[in-house]
Amino acid sequence: MGQIITLAIAGFFMWAGTISTASAADADSGKALFEKSCAGCHGADGKGNEKMAKLIGDKGLNIVGSETKKKSDEQLLKLIAEGAGKMPASKLSPAEQKQALGYARSLAK
Numbered sequence: 001m002g003q004i005i006t007l008a009i010a011g012f013f014m015w016a017g018t019i020s021t022a023s024a025a026d027a028d029s030g031k032a033l034f035e036k037s038c039a040g041c042h043g044a045d046g047k048g049n050e051k052m053a054k055l056i057g058d059k060g061l062n063i064v065g066s067e068t069k070k071k072s073d074e075q076l077l078k079l080i081a082e083g084a085g086k087m088p089a090s091k092l093s094p095a096e097q098k099q100a101l102g103y104a105r106s107l108a109k
């Protein structure tokens with residue numbers, strides 16, 4: 001059983017690795033951008049990366065909850081561009097930040 005789970009997890013990371021090398025021109029670029037620039041803290045599912053939560057605390061790492069849903073795109077894009085608390089200002093272009101947020105929003109549905 002344990003082995004099956006390990007294999008499933010390894011498979012997932014191999015799959016995620018393929019996605020993150022996809023070019024930004026892909027329709028899935030929001031996903032690729034999110035996995036490259038955001039998932040390290042927020043997790044591939046937007047619920048927060050556990051390892052990062054241990055390092056910097058879990059405050060704000062879950063971005064698929066109702067608190068985040070209530071906020072407007074403008075509010076969240078400003079936060080992504082400028083940073084907030086332990087989140088650094090994003091180095092992505094404004095268009096890429098929008099795509100990454102769009103993908104994060106899609107995880108919350």
Ligand code: HEC
Nearest residue numbers: 037038041059060063067068076084085086087090100101
């Ligand atoms: C170094 C870790 C880190 C990275 C990388 C990071 N974030 Fe964050 N993010 C945080 C933390 C910590 C908070 C909570 C900030 C606070 O204290 O208000 C946060 C907050 C947010 C929020 C606000 C949630 C809310 O309800 O207010 C959104 C949306 C968000 N991040 C999206 C992103 C996106 C999109 C990216 C990638 C472009 C990203 N983050 C990259 C750590 C990170």
